[in-house]
Amino acid sequence: MKNEEKIxxxxxxxxxxxxxxxxxxxxxGSQILPLASGIFSALIMGFLVTMSFFSKxxxxxxxxxxxxxxxxxxxxxxxxxxxxxxxxxxSGCTATIYFLGFxxxxxxxxxxxxxxxxxxxxxxxxxxxxxxxxxxxxxxIYILRVPLHSGILLx
Amino acid sequence: MEIGxxxxxxxxxxxxxxxNARGILILLAGTVIGMIFGAIPxxxxxxxxxxxxxxxxxxxxxxAMLLLGAAYGAAxxxxxxxAILINTPGExxxxxxxxxxxxxxxxxxxxxxxxxxxxxxxxxxxxxLIVTFCFIPLLAKFVMAFSYPEFFMxxxxxxxxxxxxxxxxxLKGLAAGGFGILLSCVGYDPMTSELRYTFGIExxxxxxxxxxxxxxxxxxxxxxxxLVKKKPIADLKTGPQKGVGVWSGVxxxxxxxxxxxxxxxIGTIIGAIPGVGGTVAGFISYMHAKQxxxxxxxxxxxxxxxxxxxxxxxxxxxxxxxLPTLAFGIPGSAGMAVFLGALTLHGIDTGQDIFIANLDxxxxxxxxxxxxxxxxxxxxxxxxDKMALLTKIRPVLFAPILFLVCLIGSFALRNxxxxxxxxxxxxxxxxxxxxxxxxxxxxxxGLLLGNMAEISFRQTLMTEAKLLGFFIRPISLILFxxxxxxxxxxxxxxxxxxxxxxx
Numbered sequence: 001m002k003n004e005e006k007i008x009x010x011x012x013x014x015x016x017x018x019x020x021x022x023x024x025x026x027x028x029g030s031q032i033l034p035l036a037s038g039i040f041s042a043l044i045m046g047f048l049v050t051m052s053f054f055s056k057x058x059x060x061x062x063x064x065x066x067x068x069x070x071x072x073x074x075x076x077x078x079x080x081x082x083x084x085x086x087x088x089x090x091s092g093c094t095a096t097i098y099f100l101g102f103x104x105x106x107x108x109x110x111x112x113x114x115x116x117x118x119x120x121x122x123x124x125x126x127x128x129x130x131x132x133x134x135x136x137x138x139x140x141i142y143i144l145r146v147p148l149h150s151g152i153l154l155x
Numbered sequence: 156m157e158i159g160x161x162x163x164x165x166x167x168x169x170x171x172x173x174x175n176a177r178g179i180l181i182l183l184a185g186t187v188i189g190m191i192f193g194a195i196p197x198x199x200x201x202x203x204x205x206x207x208x209x210x211x212x213x214x215x216x217x218x219a220m221l222l223l224g225a226a227y228g229a230a231x232x233x234x235x236x237x238a239i240l241i242n243t244p245g246e247x248x249x250x251x252x253x254x255x256x257x258x259x260x261x262x263x264x265x266x267x268x269x270x271x272x273x274x275x276x277x278x279x280x281x282x283x284l285i286v287t288f289c290f291i292p293l294l295a296k297f298v299m300a301f302s303y304p305e306f307f308m309x310x311x312x313x314x315x316x317x318x319x320x321x322x323x324x325x326l327k328g329l330a331a332g333g334f335g336i337l338l339s340c341v342g343y344d345p346m347t348s349e350l351r352y353t354f355g356i357e358x359x360x361x362x363x364x365x366x367x368x369x370x371x372x373x374x375x376x377x378x379x380x381x382l383v384k385k386k387p388i389a390d391l392k393t394g395p396q397k398g399v400g401v402w403s404g405v406x407x408x409x410x411x412x413x414x415x416x417x418x419x420x421i422g423t424i425i426g427a428i429p430g431v432g433g434t435v436a437g438f439i440s441y442m443h444a445k446q447x448x449x450x451x452x453x454x455x456x457x458x459x460x461x462x463x464x465x466x467x468x469x470x471x472x473x474x475x476x477x478l479p480t481l482a483f484g485i486p487g488s489a490g491m492a493v494f495l496g497a498l499t500l501h502g503i504d505t506g507q508d509i510f511i512a513n514l515d516x517x518x519x520x521x522x523x524x525x526x527x528x529x530x531x532x533x534x535x536x537x538x539x540d541k542m543a544l545l546t547k548i549r550p551v552l553f554a555p556i557l558f559l560v561c562l563i564g565s566f567a568l569r570n571x572x573x574x575x576x577x578x579x580x581x582x583x584x585x586x587x588x589x590x591x592x593x594x595x596x597x598x599x600x601g602l603l604l605g606n607m608a609e610i611s612f613r614q615t616l617m618t619e620a621k622l623l624g625f626f627i628r629p630i631s632l633i634l635f636x637x638x639x640x641x642x643x644x645x646x647x648x649x650x651x652x653x654x655x656x657x658x
Contacts, residue, residue, distance in 0.1 A: 005591045012334065019337050019352060026351055030344040033609040034337060034351060037601075041333025044326055083383045087583065090379070090558060094579045097562065098572055106559055118551035132556055136563060139195075144206060148563070149572045 009049050016042040089113055101151030107133045162514055169518040172217055173526060181218060182523060185225025186530040192226070193233025196370055196564040199246045200230025204493045208500065216501040217519045223497055224523030227490055229531040231433070231470050232276040236535075239268045239462070240545050241388065241557060243374035247365060248433030248469040250599060251441040253373060255454065255461030260388055262457050265543040266400020267407065271459050272466045273535035274408035275415055279467030280528040282419035283426065283474025284521055291478060298427050298479055303618060304625045307611035308634035309428065310604045313435040315638050316442045317597040328594040335601020336608075338363055345610050358573035365603050367565035367574040368581045372595040374561045375582025380589065381550035388546040401539040407459045414444055414460060415467045422468030426475025429485045433472045434603055440468035446644050473524060481509055481517060494520075 020038035023031055093113075097105035107129040114125035140146040172178050185207070192203035203226040211219035234245030239256035252272065259268040317332035341352040342362030353359040381388065408415060418440035425436040444464035445454040454461050479485040484505035486492035498505060503513050510517060545553070565578040588595050615624050626632050 008587050008591055012330075016334060016337065019340075022352060023340075026344075026349060027347065029613055030347050030349045030351060032613070033605065034340040037333050037336035037340070037605065041330050041337060044330040044333065048326055048330065079383050082385070083379070086379050086382045090375070090579060090582065093558070094562065094575060097575060102563065102566070106563075110555055110559065113555050114551070118555075120551065124552075128552065128556070132559065136559075140563065140567060144198075144202070144567070146567050147570060149566060149570075149575070 006049065006052050009045060009052065013042060013045040013049055016045055085117065089117060097149065099151050099153045101154060102136065102148040103133070104151065106136060165514045166518050169217065169515045170522055173221055173519070173522050178221060181222050182225050182526050183530060185222045186229040186527040187534070189226035189229030189527065190233035190531055190534065193230030193245045194236045196237055196243045196245055196374065196561055198564065198567065200227040201490045201493055203227065203230055204490070204497065208497050211497065216503055216513065217515050219497065219501055220516050220519040221523045223494065224520045225527035227494070228280060228473060228524035228527040231473065232273060232531045232535060235272040235276065235466055236269065236542060239272060240265055240542060241374065242377040243370065243561065247369060248437050250369065250434055250596065251437035251465035252462055254441060254596060255458050258457035259459065259462065260546050264400055264457065265546050266539050267404040267459060268462050269539035269542060270401035270404025270536060271408045271462050273532045273539065274405045275463040275466040276470040277528040277532040278408065278415045279419045279422060279470035280473065281525060282416065283423045283471030284524055286420070286423050287427065287474040287478050288521055291482065300630055301428055303611045303614040304628050304631040305634060307608060307615055307625065308631050308638065309435065310608040310611060312634060312638050313438055313604045314600060314608065315642050316438045317600055324592060327592055328597040331588065331593045332597040332601040335598035336605035339602045339605025345606065346613050362606070363577060363602065364568065364574055366568055367578040368602055369599055370561040370565055371578040371581025372585035372599060375558060375578065376585030376589045376595065378554045378558050379582065379586045381554045385550060387548060387550055400543065401536055404459065405536065408463050411460055411463055414448065414463060418444065418464045418467040419471035422471030423475040426472025427478045429479045433469045433488065436472040437465040437469045438600065440464045442641060446641060470528070477520065481505055
């Protein structure tokens with residue numbers, strides 16, 4: 001088991017434990033499900049974390065461990081770089097939509113992502129950005145009359 | 156007239172309305188609109204009906220029901236298409252379809268999966284509607300026997316599926332399921348209105364919405380993986396083969412007709428119980444298929460029977476859901492609530508009256524939903540080849556658009572930008588869970604059913620006073636025994652298999 005997986009499991013365990021601790025503040029009936037599910041999941045996660053540290057010593061742990069769908073070993077250096085950049089691009093896109101709205105965020109993200117990240121041609125990047133914006137506008141604003149978020153920075 | 160009595164004259168008169176040129180055109184339009192709305196993540200049959208209701212104001216009630224019934228009935232099949240091709244269920248009831256549908260696409264068998272989904276949906280829809288209308292009096296009694304303990308057992312039944320999911324390991328699945336239940340506690344306590352885990356954030360008062368979480372966990376996790384690996388969904392060497400796949404899916408469904416029948420039965424019964432929902436129907440049928448089919452080791456890795464089971468059930472549930480809506484005026488789901496609203500708008504009362512004064516409306520709903528399944532199957536089967544090509548598109552062109560569709564779909568549900576942020580956060584969580592072998596479906600099940608389980612559990616304790624209340628009612632007890640059986644059965648099967656292998 002790689003460090004990245006251990007960190008992920010510890011992160012989840014901390015969240016679960018914090019939620020269990022917070023659940024003590026709730027009154028009677030409101031406490032039952034958070035406490036029960038929190039303790040249940042934290043116990044299992046705690047067991048998995050503990051086993052991950054002792055997996056080499058305790059051989060029976062192997063019974064519980066199957067090969068993940070995509071193990072860290074399979075990621076090359078390039079893929080790891082791409083992983084970080086994709087997370088950054090997606091977070092940036094969400095932030096742009098939050099601040100500037102869908103109608104600016106969508107073409108901006110799509111054009112920049114295709115041109116800079118995917119290294120597509122100017123034509124392909126522009127055409128896709130415009131077509132997707134057109135489809136979104138037609139479907140959501142024209143047909144469905146959904147008032148798309150216009151951004152907190154714009155009036 | 157008593158509920159469930161068949162009136163041949165009214166039936167034929169209603170059928171004639173549908174089979175004239177105008178009727179066929181309306182059926183076609185409704186089906187196509189329903190399929191499109193079902194296939195776009197974030198939209199659904201409910202959205203399709205909401206959009207179409209204003210267009211029905213100028214129509215008579217029978218024609219209005221033709222349009223709405225067709226749109227709603229076709230949406231569930233539409234939802235199976237993105238579930239199979241891009242790991243994104245168009246609607247939550249299609250969530251169980253991704254378990255085997257998407258792995259089939261990855262193995263270049265998307266045509267087979269789409270063919271099987273179209274056939275199973277059609278057969279399931281037919282069985283659900285016919286069974287419901289043939290056994291209305293019997294089903295009505297069964298539905299009326301359901302109370303809080305039975306609701307709790309049904310949701311617990313849904314949660315027990317975590318134990319048999321193929322994705323990841325059992326312990327990781329249980330941890331993910333428990334975490335999902337924990338996350339379902341965010342927001343107002345449904346019984347006391349006490350705020351839990353909101354930390355002063357107003358958005359969290361209503362809890363975590365399931366659909367944005369679903370899009371994030373399944374679709375965005377997949378999109379990120381596609382971009383990181385820069386490979387199309389289907390292996391290009393074994394990619395979708397023209398023509399052959401679709402018909403092999405149809406044949407596979409017909410070969411498994413007994414499975415279709417069983418899963419449609421499960422879907423119909425669960426659909427008839429208000430508040431349980433199609434997602435539970437899909438998962439329980441999937442679990443049933445996995446536990447009862449021979450050579451079940453490929454379930455979760457791309458077994459066509461997984462697609463057949465979930466699709467048959469979630470289309471059959473629509474028939475069942477009509478029962479409480481029409482007979483008691485109790486909408487079992489959001490879709491049925493919209494139906495009820497549409498009936499009221501057209502001046503039609505539900506309950507016993509509809510079976511006396513407006514039997515033609517009841518028959519039109521039945522016929523339109525049957526008709527739309529036939530039309531949807533024809534469209535689905537003839538376009539399956541083309542749709543399967545989606546899995547061969549370069550991910551850099553396709554993935555960012557899918558990401559944006561998920562964000563817009565999440566927003567469109569409640570016009571909330573908070574849902575967009577939740578989609579991204581669950582997307583990151585889904586990607587990491589996928590990477591490290593944690594079951595994302597288990598988390599979704601926990602999130603979806605946790606709240607329902609909590610309400611019914613506490614209501615049982617309030618009404619029955621003790622825990623014994625869960626076991627003294629016959630249906631509740633039977634459901635409890637079925638849960639035990641479904642959890643223990645995989646272990647017995649695995650033990651038997653090991654013994655056979657040792658010999």
